[in-house]
Amino acid sequence: xxxxxxxxxxxxxxxxxxxxxxxxxxxxxxxxxxxxxxxxxxxxxxxxxxxxxxxxxxxxxxxxxxxxxxxxxxxxxxxxxxxxxxxxxxxxxxxxxxxxxxxxxxxxxxxxxxxxxxxxxxxxxxxxxxxxxxxxxxxxxxxxxxxxxxxxxxxxxxxxxxxxxxxxxxxxxxxxxxxxxxxxxxxxxxxxxxxxxxxxxxxxxxxxxxxxxxxxxxxxxxxxxxxxxxxxxxxxxxxxxxxxxxxxxxxxxxxxxxxxxxxxxxxxxxxxxxxxxxxxxxxxxxxxxxxxxxxxxxxxxxxxxxxxxxxxxxxxxxxxxxxxxx
Amino acid sequence: xxxxxxxxxxxxxxxxxxxxxxxxxxxxxxxxxxxxxxxxxxxxxxxxxxxxxxxxxxxxxxxx
Numbered sequence: 001x002x003x004x005x006x007x008x009x010x011x012x013x014x015x016x017x018x019x020x021x022x023x024x025x026x027x028x029x030x031x032x033x034x035x036x037x038x039x040x041x042x043x044x045x046x047x048x049x050x051x052x053x054x055x056x057x058x059x060x061x062x063x064x065x066x067x068x069x070x071x072x073x074x075x076x077x078x079x080x081x082x083x084x085x086x087x088x089x090x091x092x093x094x095x096x097x098x099x100x101x102x103x104x105x106x107x108x109x110x111x112x113x114x115x116x117x118x119x120x121x122x123x124x125x126x127x128x129x130x131x132x133x134x135x136x137x138x139x140x141x142x143x144x145x146x147x148x149x150x151x152x153x154x155x156x157x158x159x160x161x162x163x164x165x166x167x168x169x170x171x172x173x174x175x176x177x178x179x180x181x182x183x184x185x186x187x188x189x190x191x192x193x194x195x196x197x198x199x200x201x202x203x204x205x206x207x208x209x210x211x212x213x214x215x216x217x218x219x220x221x222x223x224x225x226x227x228x229x230x231x232x233x234x235x236x237x238x239x240x241x242x243x244x245x246x247x248x249x250x251x252x253x254x255x256x257x258x259x260x261x262x263x264x265x266x267x268x269x270x271x272x273x274x275x276x277x278x279x280x281x282x283x284x285x286x287x288x289x290x291x292x293x294x295x296x297x298x299x300x301x302x303x304x305x306x307x308x309x310x311x312x313x314x315x316x317x318x319x320x321x322x323x324x325x326x
Numbered sequence: 327x328x329x330x331x332x333x334x335x336x337x338x339x340x341x342x343x344x345x346x347x348x349x350x351x352x353x354x355x356x357x358x359x360x361x362x363x364x365x366x367x368x369x370x371x372x373x374x375x376x377x378x379x380x381x382x383x384x385x386x387x388x389x390x
Contacts, residue, residue, distance in 0.1 A: 277385050282369035293373065295383040 006238030013042020013195030033062035088231030102196035207240030212260035259308035
């Protein structure tokens with residue numbers, strides 16, 4: 001195949017297709033800061049760490065912080081980088097489809113909305129980044145929301161949001177870019193929260209790929225060897241390189257104790273390291289259709305292989321069905 | 327007996343235990359017969375397990 005398709009799904013503090021995703025932003029409420037019906041971590045910005053509800057002794061007492069459903073920032077920002085969706089050194093992806101939905105505080109007319117920054121900043125509304133849309137000014141944050149791509153209004157509000165605003169956006173087109181970052185526009189505001197769901201669909205040339213979920217900042221960006229061998233993708237799968245042998249060599253060197261796989265797109269062989277086919281999810285087999293799987297090294301510790309599978313499934317939750325271990 | 331190798335001229339017992347399944351797989355442009363150690367099904371695909379020439383446990387897509 002000349003091209004592969006990559007899908008990046010990122011959730012911050014909400015489920016993509018369920019209602020009642022919100023965070024309590026009433027400071028008088030006992031559950032102030034609590035986020036409901038969430039996946040991942042919602043974002044709170046509160047610079048004052050000494051006043052209620054922040055406990056000065058612990059410095060962190062949001063209910064959502066306690067149960068691990070939010071991330072609190074103590075500095076304000078105009079644009080906050082929430083992470084890298086993909087970064088291909090020397091290769092390009094073709095971004096084709098973007099869907100974003102973000103919930104934020106009622107007082108935020110546009111803040112909390114999600115934008116994506118590649119070679120071109122895409123997409124946002126109302127100001128500098130709206131050039132990609134057929135209509136530069138359209139309704140936002142109220143229902144029904146005008147969809148400029150399809151030129152229709154969504155008359156049915158599928159989200160029962162208890163408090164706050166919903167910002168919804170869909171874009172289709174073609175943009176070539178070697179990287180894409182997920183950014184939230186915060187309008188330099190304090191005492192805000194937002195939760196979001198983002199899906200990006202992109203294509204890239206068929207290549208040998210490294211199948212290993214990595215943390216971009218901690219595991220990937222500082223290693224020149226990795227960046228020279230293959231690109232990073234947040235889904236841990238669509239990570240194109242140039243040479244399967246090089247990818248195997250560098251992964252053996254840097255991650256000898258982790259589980260990973262390398263797909264050779266010329267031989268259609270999936271090489272497994274610290275893995276057996278039992279741990280390879282069916283959806284990955286369907287995606288790659290390998291002629292053969294070769295076990296470079298069986299797992300010394302089943303937990304290592306299981307960790308690889310769990311993280312891979314978590315980052316590709318949009319692809320059913322999930323693998324079932326024997 | 328062959329004078330050079332000392333190996334029997336007639337086929338000896340199979341190198342794999344009796345009853346071990348043999349299947350022909352297509353490697354490159356050639357059909358190769360391999361002794362199957364097991365089978366695994368992944369999604370729509372079925373793979374047969376054997377030890378390949380490189381010594382690695384290999385799972386090859388089943389021709390059946």
